[in-house]
Amino acid sequence: MAEEKEKIKFEDGMKRLSEIVTKIESNKESLEDTIKLAGEAQKLGQQLEDIIKDAESKLNKSTVVDDNDKVEN
Numbered sequence: 684m685a686e687e688k689e690k691i692k693f694e695d696g697m698k699r700l701s702e703i704v705t706k707i708e709s710n711k712e713s714l715e716d717t718i719k720l721a722g723e724a725q726k727l728g729q730q731l732e733d734i735i736k737d738a739e740s741k742l743n744k745s746t747v748v749d750d751n752d753k754v755e756n
Contacts, residue, residue: 696731700724 703724706712712720 691730693731693734696727696734700727700731703727
């Protein structure tokens with residue numbers, strides 16, 4: 684059975700990623716917690732990348748540039 688990805692808002696994901704980086708850089712977390720945080724950051728980074736790729740795809744599909752460099756919708 685395929686695992687479903689939790690939908691996140693880009694801004695919320697970036698905020699959480701920033702929180703994770705701050706925690707890791709503080710060196711106050713145990714090694715085990717740091718590894719868990721790094722794993723969460725990696726998954727979150729992939730989700731954010733997917734959001735960006737999806738947005739780029741939607742923009743590319745909705746905008747066509749003709750031979751005269753005019754943008755048409």
